[in-house]
Amino acid sequence: xxxxxxxxxxxxxxxxxxxxxxxxxxxxxxxxxxxxxxxxxxxxxxxxxxxxxxxxxxxxxxxxxxxxxxxxxxxxxxxxxxxxxxxxxxxxxxxxxxxxxxxxxxxxxxxxxxxxxxxxxxxxxxxxxxxxxxxxxxxxxxxxxxxxxxxxxxxxxxxxxxxxxxxxxxxxxxxxxxxxxxxxxxxxxxxxxxxxxxxxxxxxxxxxxxxxxxxxxxxxxxxxxxxxxxxxxxxxxxxxxxxxxxxxxxxxxxxxxxxxxxxxxxxxxxxxxxxxxxxxxxxxxxxxxxxxxxxxxxxxxxxxxxxxxxxxxxxxxxxxxxxxxxxxxxxxxxxxxxxxxxxxxxxxxxxxxxxxxxxxxxxxxxxxxxxxxxxxxxxxxxxxxxxxxxxxxxxxxxxxxxxxxxxxxxxxxxxxxxxxxxxxxxxxxxxxxxxxxxxxxxxxxxxxxx
Numbered sequence: 272x273x274x275x276x277x278x279x280x281x282x283x284x285x286x287x288x289x290x291x292x293x294x295x296x297x298x299x300x301x302x303x304x305x306x307x308x309x310x311x312x313x314x315x316x317x318x319x320x321x322x323x324x325x326x327x328x329x330x331x332x333x334x335x336x337x338x339x340x341x342x343x344x345x346x347x348x349x350x351x352x353x354x355x356x357x358x359x360x361x362x363x364x365x366x367x368x369x370x371x372x373x374x375x376x377x378x379x380x381x382x383x384x385x386x387x388x389x390x391x392x393x394x395x396x397x398x399x400x401x402x403x404x405x406x407x408x409x410x411x412x413x414x415x416x417x418x419x420x421x422x423x424x425x426x427x428x429x430x431x432x433x434x435x436x437x438x439x440x441x442x443x444x445x446x447x448x449x450x451x452x453x454x455x456x457x458x459x460x461x462x463x464x465x466x467x468x469x470x471x472x473x474x475x476x477x478x479x480x481x482x483x484x485x486x487x488x489x490x491x492x493x494x495x496x497x498x499x500x501x502x503x504x505x506x507x508x509x510x511x512x513x514x515x516x517x518x519x520x521x522x523x524x525x526x527x528x529x530x531x532x533x534x535x536x537x538x539x540x541x542x543x544x545x546x547x548x549x550x551x552x553x554x555x556x557x558x559x560x561x562x563x564x565x566x567x568x569x570x571x572x573x574x575x576x577x578x579x580x581x582x583x584x585x586x587x588x589x590x591x592x593x594x595x596x597x598x599x600x601x602x603x604x605x606x607x608x609x610x611x612x613x614x615x616x617x618x619x620x621x622x623x624x625x626x627x628x629x630x631x632x633x634x635x636x637x638x639x640x641x642x643x644x645x646x647x648x649x650x651x652x653x654x655x656x657x658x659x660x661x662x663x664x665x666x667x668x669x670x671x672x673x674x675x676x677x678x679x680x681x682x683x684x685x686x687x688x689x690x691x692x693x694x695x696x697x698x699x700x701x702x703x704x705x706x707x708x709x710x711x712x713x714x715x716x717x718x719x720x721x
Contacts, residue, residue, distance in 0.1 A: 306671050306679025307718070310640075317712070319683040324718030329402050329704070330363075330394060332711025333373050337392065338406040344392060345371035347706040347713050349417030349474065349586075349648055350693035351426045353452040358397040359697055360452045361704060362408060362426035363713065364415040365389055366692075373711075375410045382411030383448070383461040386439035389415045391428050391450050400702045400715025408451075409461045413444040416488070417648055417692075419475035419587055423509045426450045427464075429472035431488055433568060445469040445564070447485075449512050462513050465522040467499050468562040470569045474587035474648070476594035481507035484594040484618060486584035487570065490605060493541065493580030495570050496530040496596065496618075498556050522563060528556035529569075532579040532625060542581040542616070543601035544608045548676070550627040552579075554618065581614075582607050586649035586660070594618040595628070599645045599662060612644035612663065615672075629672060637665025643678060646670065648692050653700030654720045660705065662690035669694060669705055686710050 307321035318326050335343045350363040365375050367389040374388030381390075390410035395403045409428070416431035427447050434444040446463035467475075473488040481501045487494030501507070502525045505515065515524050532539035532552035539545075539552055560572045570580070583599035598614040601607035613631035618624075634644035645663025652658055652671070658681065659670045669682040669691050682705070684691065689709030696703050703716040 305673050305675075305677035306681065307721075310680055310683050313685050316685050318707075318714060318716075319685050320716065320718065321681070324716060326714045326716045327400055328712060329361075329396065329400060329715050330392075330405060330711075330713040334711075335402070335405065337376070338404050339376060339378060341376045342373045343405060343711070344375045344390070345373045345711055346708050347711065348415065348692045348708055349428075350695050350704060350706070351418075351420035351452070352695050352697055352704055353420075353424050354698055355395070355453065358395065358403070359400065359702070361394045361396070361695070362391055362428075362450050362452050363394060363693060363706070364391055364418060364428050366414055366416045366431070366708065368414045368432070376407055377410045378407050380459045381407055381409055381461065383409065383463065384411040384413070384440060384442040384444070386441050387411050387413040387444065389413050389430070391415060391426070393450075393452065394713070396715070400704070400717065406455075408455070408458050409448055411461070412446075412448060413440070416472070417474035417586060418447070419477055419483075419589070421449075421477045421507075422479040423507070424452050425509065426452060427475050427477070427483075429474060429485075431471045431473055433469070433471055433564070443469065445471065447472055447475065451509070454509075457510065457513075462516050464512055464516050465563060466516065466524045466527065468497065468527050468559065468569055469564045470494075473585050474596070476587040476589040476596065478589060478594070478620065479507070481505060482620070484587060484589075484596070486587050486596050488584055489568075489570060490582060492570055493582050493606070494584045495573075495578055495580055496584060497559070498528050498530070499525055500528075501525045527559045527562040529559055529573065529578040530625070531555050531557050531577065538576050539579050540576060541601075541606075541608050542579060542598055542614065543611060545614070545627045546609055546611070546630065548627055548629060551624050554623045554625050585647045585662075588649050588651055588657075590651040591617070593620055595649055595651070595657070597646050597649050597659070599647055613646040613659075615646065615649065615657075615659070629676060629678075634664065637663060640666055640680070640683070643668060643670045643680075645690075647690060648694055650694045650696060653696050653698065658694045658696075658703070660691035660694050662692070667691055667707075682716065684710075686712075
């Protein structure tokens with residue numbers, strides 16, 4: 272479905288409502304054929320995986336220690352992994368909004384706002400995913416949810432908030448920051464990339480040519496999908512975004528725009544209008560009047576019908592020459608046109624279209640181990656297909672989707688009903704890193720990938 276077209280040309284959805292359009296015996300056959308087989312219950316009661324797979328705990332909030340001596344922070348979330356000289360280096364968000372037990376230490380020179388407790392840590396590992404060290408890469412940010420990898424070995428970490436300065440907060444929040452995976456000095460005195468806008472950022476996908484695509488997880492009204500294009504003469508690369516942010520006029524450098532989808536002459540108010548895999552809309556981009564949201568939230572600066580919204584815009588990932596992004600769910604009660612439990616979209620910058628690649632029907636039984644809902648973070652699998660992290664109701668999984676469009680369980684949270692987050696493969700496709708947010712686990716998963 273993702274690269275080879277809809278399964279059998281039928282536009283079959285990949286979860287929930289699939290049972291309504293395929294006979295049970297057919298479903299049993301496709302489930303056996305896809306993925307790596309049934310999940311084997313973990314004797315430790317932590318992470319169930321298919322036969323032949325295993326995991327290591329790379330970090331555990333409150334138990335493993337940072338190089339500076341403090342406990343690993345709570346709520347690990349979005350992450351990127353980079354190949355180093357001796358192994359792997361992972362930059363990991365911590366979605367800490369205030370009440371979490373273990374904050375990111377506001378170490379001298381690394382804190383944007385000493386009143387905020389979120390940030391990122393960097394974990395250094397060998398080639399087998401064994402932990403060597405973990406240190407604070409930036410601190411003093413708020414509710415760092417997801418972000419995106421850049422082609423120049425940095426991580427863009429996003430604040431999912433519109434928190435204003437006041438009380439414990441000494442700065443406005445709702446920004447994006449760049450974190451260098453290798454040069455620790457480059458992370459001193461964190462600089463918000465204000466030209467990417469101030470809103471409830473979720474994730475980003477970075478075109479190697481320099482354009483950045485961004486999701487917004489917000490409601491009332493629904494969040495938007497954004498594009499930032501750099502100013503003339505901008506050369507993307509290590510340090511370039513920070514330098515642009517610090518330059519004269521850097522706060523609003525380039526152009527921040529919101530997506531408007533159309534089908535013929537009809538404007539698409541909400542992405543939930545699409546219910547069939549393969550639905551394609553033309554895209555135009557509408558300038559954001561005030562990217563800094565000086566007085567009004569960015570998404571509230573547009574008149575009804577001027578741009579296209581969506582409930583719960585979440586994960587984003589650059590691959591296959593375009594930008595994948597996820598909408599986790601939609602309900603009539605929140606103003607969505609149609610209900611679903613997850614969409615995966617692909618924006619093609621070549622012809623400026625967006626195409627629905629998969630859709631999860633409303634999950635009839637979240638406590639059933641064969642149903643999936645609420646996809647959040649997304650990653651392309653170097654071995655083929657993609658990985659979705661469930662942040663829905665009931666049992667939580669890492670869900671694989673084959674290139675033929677069939678969904679299968681890759682891992683199950685046996686500890687709690689907390690969401691999976693931050694799935695990311697090493698470049699060679701040998702190790703998958705992922706975390707269980709609320710329980711503070713970060714795993715390295717290995718096995719007979721195919």
